[in-house]
Amino acid sequence: MALLFFKTKNFIPDFYYSNFSEIDFKFFLDMGKSIIFLDIDNTIMTYSEKVPIKSILDNINKAIELGFDIILVSNNSKQRVSEFANKMNFKYIARANKPFKKGYKKAIKLINYQSKEKVIFIGDQLITDIFGANKMEITNLLVNPLKTKTEHWYTKINRCLENSVLKSMRKIDESMYKKIKKGRSNEK
Numbered sequence: 001m002a003l004l005f006f007k008t009k010n011f012i013p014d015f016y017y018s019n020f021s022e023i024d025f026k027f028f029l030d031m032g033k034s035i036i037f038l039d040i041d042n043t044i045m046t047y048s049e050k051v052p053i054k055s056i057l058d059n060i061n062k063a064i065e066l067g068f069d070i071i072l073v074s075n076n077s078k079q080r081v082s083e084f085a086n087k088m089n090f091k092y093i094a095r096a097n098k099p100f101k102k103g104y105k106k107a108i109k110l111i112n113y114q115s116k117e118k119v120i121f122i123g124d125q126l127i128t129d130i131f132g133a134n135k136m137e138i139t140n141l142l143v144n145p146l147k148t149k150t151e152h153w154y155t156k157i158n159r160c161l162e163n164s165v166l167k168s169m170r171k172i173d174e175s176m177y178k179k180i181k182k183g184r185s186n187e188k
């Protein structure tokens with residue numbers, strides 16, 4: 001499989017949370033982070049939602065209160081991404097083409113080329129979000145996808161690839177493997 005060309009460690013997230021609402025942004029603030037590159041679909045809302053549920057929105061607002069600058073970085077269309085971005089007054093990159101570097105670089109341009117050290121990337125997919133962030137050397141957080149049933153066909157393919165990545169991850173980082181696997185088993 002093509003993915004075997006890539007080192008498994010590139011797909012291992014730095015942090016894992018079962019849900020976005022559980023992320024402790026104070027912890028990342030204390031680490032020196034102040035910017036969030038944020039995926040949308042299945043990270044903060046399902047494909048069928050236009051706004052996040054309250055517990056997730058509350059945590060987004062907590063991050064804003066702590067002073068985090070949030071940039072949406074999504075592979076979805078401008079129409080989809082701009083709707084939420086405009087509501088929240090966030091800058092955004094739509095059709096980011098994660099895991100390719102270009103979208104991440106555009107996001108870095110949006111923060112006026114501040115240091116990547118200040119950034120955390122949050123997403124739900126190993127193959128796009130985490131792989132891309134690792135290639136860019138951006139600290140990354142994986143969350144469990146909110147709802148996989150409504151995913152598009154190409155995301156479903158990514159999920160199959162994820163399973164093979166997870167298998168090889170087990171040999172390198174068993175504790176991360178177990179955490180992700182446990183989260184995936186609770187999927188809706």
Ligand SMILES: [Mg+2]
Binds near residue numbers: 040041042
């Ligand atoms: Mg996503």
